[in-house]
Amino acid sequence: MNSADVVSKRFDELQVCVIIPTYNNHLTLAGVITDVLAYSNHIIVVNDGSTDDTEAIVKGFPAVQLISYPQNVGKGWALRQAFAYAMDKGYQYAITIDSDGQHFAKDIPVFLDKLENVRDAIIIGSRNMDQAAVPGKSSFGHKFSNFWFWVETGIHCPDTQSGFRLYPLYLLQGMKFHTVKYEFEIEVIVRASWCGVHMDSVPVTVYYAPKATRVSHFRPVTDFSRVGVLNAFLVVIAFVWIKPRDFFLNLLKKKGRKKIIASLYNPNDSDEVKALSIGLGIFMGIVPIWGFQLVVAIFLAIVFKLNKALVVFSAHISIPPMIPIIIFLSYKAGERWMGDRVTNMEFSSNIFKTIREHLEQYIYGSLTLAVVASLGIGLITYALLKVLKKSPAAL
Numbered sequence: 001m002n003s004a005d006v007v008s009k010r011f012d013e014l015q016v017c018v019i020i021p022t023y024n025n026h027l028t029l030a031g032v033i034t035d036v037l038a039y040s041n042h043i044i045v046v047n048d049g050s051t052d053d054t055e056a057i058v059k060g061f062p063a064v065q066l067i068s069y070p071q072n073v074g075k076g077w078a079l080r081q082a083f084a085y086a087m088d089k090g091y092q093y094a095i096t097i098d099s100d101g102q103h104f105a106k107d108i109p110v111f112l113d114k115l116e117n118v119r120d121a122i123i124i125g126s127r128n129m130d131q132a133a134v135p136g137k138s139s140f141g142h143k144f145s146n147f148w149f150w151v152e153t154g155i156h157c158p159d160t161q162s163g164f165r166l167y168p169l170y171l172l173q174g175m176k177f178h179t180v181k182y183e184f185e186i187e188v189i190v191r192a193s194w195c196g197v198h199m200d201s202v203p204v205t206v207y208y209a210p211k212a213t214r215v216s217h218f219r220p221v222t223d224f225s226r227v228g229v230l231n232a233f234l235v236v237i238a239f240v241w242i243k244p245r246d247f248f249l250n251l252l253k254k255k256g257r258k259k260i261i262a263s264l265y266n267p268n269d270s271d272e273v274k275a276l277s278i279g280l281g282i283f284m285g286i287v288p289i290w291g292f293q294l295v296v297a298i299f300l301a302i303v304f305k306l307n308k309a310l311v312v313f314s315a316h317i318s319i320p321p322m323i324p325i326i327i328f329l330s331y332k333a334g335e336r337w338m339g340d341r342v343t344n345m346e347f348s349s350n351i352f353k354t355i356r357e358h359l360e361q362y363i364y365g366s367l368t369l370a371v372v373a374s375l376g377i378g379l380i381t382y383a384l385l386k387v388l389k390k391s392p393a394a395l
Contacts, residue, residue, distance in 0.1 A: 014092070014112065018097060019046065019097075020043065020045045021046045021079055022045060023047075026050075026054055029058070035104070037063065038105065041063045045066050047066065048072055075163075076180045079096060092168065093169060094169055095108060097164055098163045102163075103125065104207070107125065111125070111166045120171065121168065121198035122166070124200070125165060126159040126162065126204065127164075127204060127205075146158070148186075149189065149190065151295060151298075153194070154243075155193055155199050160185075161185065164204050171197050175188075186231070194242050244319060269307050274385060277306040277308075277314070278377060280304075282315070284296060284315045286373060288362065298311065326366075330362055333365035334363070
């Protein structure tokens with residue numbers, strides 16, 4: 001049995017297919033299909049409303065399964081249709097490869113090698129983006145996307161924009177997605193990671209054709225704008241819901257509690273750093289920048305080299321049960337700044353209406369409360385750490 005037959009057999013055993021989304025790539029599509037056929041007959045091509053000879057090209061390969069529709073919608077929609085189709089056909093995993101010839105089918109066995117050891121992860125083909133042929137906009141987009149993925153999930157991924165991936169289809173069932181174009185490849189890994197799907201990567205080779213012959217349907221202004229809007233939306237969800245949810249779930253786990261305790265007694269951090277970390281977290285948890293408190297807190301923790309775990313832990317002072325108390329104390333603290341314009345606050349069922357009607361007093365008061373609380377709790381933390389050091393038995 002030759003190596004190609006061995007790989008084909010692994011496709012059967014692992015229930016893997018290859019998905020090739022395509023739109024007007026008639027110059028490279030046949031070559032990509034031919035290369036993939038050397039490894040597997042389980043190929044699904046999605047013709048995303050092409051206006052060239054795509055459909056005729058695909059029909060020239062009888063073994064290839066074709067999904068085709070007349071109107072171009074976007075790569076994300078093509079992938080979503082292919083995922084549903086593949087699941088109906090009994091496939092558990094899908095390798096996606098672009099039709100523009102940028103990726104090489106010879107890297108497919110690398111995904112299968114990783115899959116045999118890691119069954120519950122999205123495996124992303126990590127490209128070498130430092131080579132000279134990489135366009136400047138691709139290099140920038142690569143770094144931009146990796147950064148925001150880390151902000152949204154806390155996961156460092158080397159190449160969040162690579163279209164060469166392996167998806168565990170059965171783990172994506174039931175997830176709701178809202179994007180249909182290029183940005184889907186960001187949305188799917190963010191939402192999957194929020195649902196506990198692991199992220200992994202394998203090195204793959206990449207080819208960028210010379211600028212004069214390069215065909216790309218990526219529209220820098222429009223598509224970067226879409227990605228920007230998506231990231232803004234995902235960041236808000238991450239810091240308003242996902243990160244607080246994960247924080248409390250971790251606190252319920254023994255491992256999560258141990259991590260916080262270990263941060264307090266981390267010998268690599270001085271007592272000053274620990275106290276400053278908690279103080280910064282308290283400050284960021286109170287200041288009125290809802291939805292961005294943790295983003296800014298983590299950024300400042302990195303800049304000032306503070307203990308990120310302690311900063312994030314203490315920033316959760318603004319958990320839902322504490323929010324009415326923080327708002328009330330903010331209004332009371334704001335009274336001192338308002339003079340004869342002070343107002344008596346009455347809570348309504350619409351908390352945002354309450355804040356809007358007393359906005360100036362609330363802003364002054366929340367900043368005052370943030371400063372006082374962060375200084376007070378920071379100093380108390382510092383004093384307690386010193387006391388505990390003098391009384392080892394207390395540890």
